[in-house]
Amino acid sequence: MQDLFKLIFLFCILSVQSFRIMNIKKVLQRIKSLPDAHETLQLAFSYLDGMGVNRNLSKSFETFKLISDENDVAQNYMGYFYEKGIHVDQNHSLAFYWYNMSANQNNKLAKNNVGRCYEDGIGVSQNLTEAFKWYDQSDILYPTGEYTGKRAGILDIIIISIIYKIFYGSFILDIIIISIIYKIFYG
Structure with missing residues (x-):
C-alpha cells in the first residue's frame, strides 16, 4: 500500500513538472513570437514615410x-501625432x-520638443526659463537650440542671447560666439 502511495505521489509530481515545462515552452514561444522593439520602430517609420509599404498614418500611429x-523614440x-492631430484628435496636453x-x-x-512646448505654451503654461533649461539639456547644436528644421535668423540669436544674459550672465560675448556659430553653420 505504501508503494502505491509513493507511485501516486511520484505521478503527481511528474504531472506538475510536465505541466510547468509545457508552460515554460509556451511562454518561451510567445516571447520569441513578439516583435523586437527596434523592428517595430522601423515598421512604424516605414508606415509613416511610405518606405517599402504604402504610407499609412493610422498603422504608423498604432505601431508606435x-x-x-x-x-x-x-x-x-x-x-508628434497628438501635437499635429495626425490620426488622433489634436491634444496638446x-x-x-x-x-x-x-x-x-x-x-x-x-x-527639444519639451523646450518648444514651454516656449510656445503647447500643452503647458508658457515658461521661457523652463524652455531654455530643456533646450540647454538637449545638446542639439542649433543656434536657437530648436530642432525643427528651420534655420535661425539673427533676430532669434539676439533673443536667445538676451534670455541667456538675463538668466546666466555675459551678453556681448554670447552674441559674438553665437554669431560665429551661425556663420559657420549657415554662411
Missing part, C-alpha cells in the same frame, strides 16, 4: 503605440505628456 510604454512620435515622458528617458529630440 504598441511600443510606446518602453521606447523613448516611440513616445516622442506619439507626442497629451503631446506634452508624451514628449516629457520621452525626454525623461534622455531623448535629446524630445527634450
Whole structure:
C-alpha cells in the first residue's frame, strides 16, 4: 500500500513538472513570437514615410503605440501625432505628456520638443526659463537650440542671447560666439 502511495505521489509530481515545462515552452514561444522593439520602430517609420509599404498614418500611429510604454523614440512620435492631430484628435496636453515622458528617458529630440512646448505654451503654461533649461539639456547644436528644421535668423540669436544674459550672465560675448556659430553653420 505504501508503494502505491509513493507511485501516486511520484505521478503527481511528474504531472506538475510536465505541466510547468509545457508552460515554460509556451511562454518561451510567445516571447520569441513578439516583435523586437527596434523592428517595430522601423515598421512604424516605414508606415509613416511610405518606405517599402504604402504610407499609412493610422498603422504608423498604432505601431508606435504598441511600443510606446518602453521606447523613448516611440513616445516622442506619439507626442508628434497628438501635437499635429495626425490620426488622433489634436491634444496638446497629451503631446506634452508624451514628449516629457520621452525626454525623461534622455531623448535629446524630445527634450527639444519639451523646450518648444514651454516656449510656445503647447500643452503647458508658457515658461521661457523652463524652455531654455530643456533646450540647454538637449545638446542639439542649433543656434536657437530648436530642432525643427528651420534655420535661425539673427533676430532669434539676439533673443536667445538676451534670455541667456538675463538668466546666466555675459551678453556681448554670447552674441559674438553665437554669431560665429551661425556663420559657420549657415554662411
